Amino acid sequence: MKVKLTGFRELDRILSEEMPQATAKRILRKIAKDALEPMADRAAAMAPEDEGLLAFSVSVGEQRTRRVKKERERRSSIDMAMGPAGGTGALQYASFVEFGTNDTRPQPYMRPAWDGGKMAALEYVKDNLGTAVRQAAARHAKKAAR
Numbered sequence: 001m002k003v004k005l006t007g008f009r010e011l012d013r014i015l016s017e018e019m020p021q022a023t024a025k026r027i028l029r030k031i032a033k034d035a036l037e038p039m040a041d042r043a044a045a046m047a048p049e050d051e052g053l054l055a056f057s058v059s060v061g062e063q064r065t066r067r068v069k070k071e072r073e074r075r076s077s078i079d080m081a082m083g084p085a086g087g088t089g090a091l092q093y094a095s096f097v098e099f100g101t102n103d104t105r106p107q108p109y110m111r112p113a114w115d116g117g118k119m120a121a122l123e124y125v126k127d128n129l130g131t132a133v134r135q136a137a138a139r140h141a142k143k144a145a146r
Contacts, residue, residue: 006011007083007130008103010034010083011129011130011133014134014137015027015028015132015133017142018137018141019137019140020082021040023140024136025078027129027132027136028063028078028090029078029080031125031128031132032060032062032078032080032125033060033061033080033130034101034124035121035125036060036080036082036086036121037060038117038120038121039052039060039082039113039114039116039117039118039121040059040060040113042112042113042116042117043058043083043109043112043113043114044058046108046112046113047109048097048107054084056082057084057085058082058083058084059080059082059083059085060080060081061080061081062076062078062080062081063079063081066078083110084110097109098111125143
């Protein structure tokens with residue numbers, strides 16, 4: 001799949017230079033979360049229902065680890081993820097369900113959700129990010145002029 005993105009340099013400049021960092025990150029979080037939620041809903045609907053926990057664990061959220069913070073170079077940057085809760089919780093088995101094991105067949109639910117929703121997510125970002133950034137920049141400029 002090839003995707004050509006244009007106009008992001010200007011949006012990045014506005015986010016980085018013309019508005020507070022907190023405002024820029026709030027805009028990016030909202031757009032990313034809204035773009036990924038339909039995929040998360042689809043993955044939850046497709047998750048096997050052995051105990052029902054897997055479907056309820058699928059969520060969208062920002063990743064805030066030390067590694068991610070260290071690697072982040074731009075102040076207008078976030079890292080959002082969509083998937084099952086894992087870590088040290090009870091759902092460490094999510095990848096075994098998705099990909100299978102020697103003893104169990106794969107029951108994919110995340111990959112089909114991604115494949116079916118990635119273009120819609122990209123379209124959502126394309127259609128909404130520029131508008132959200134320009135509106136916030138105008139509000140910020142108006143506030144600064146007072």
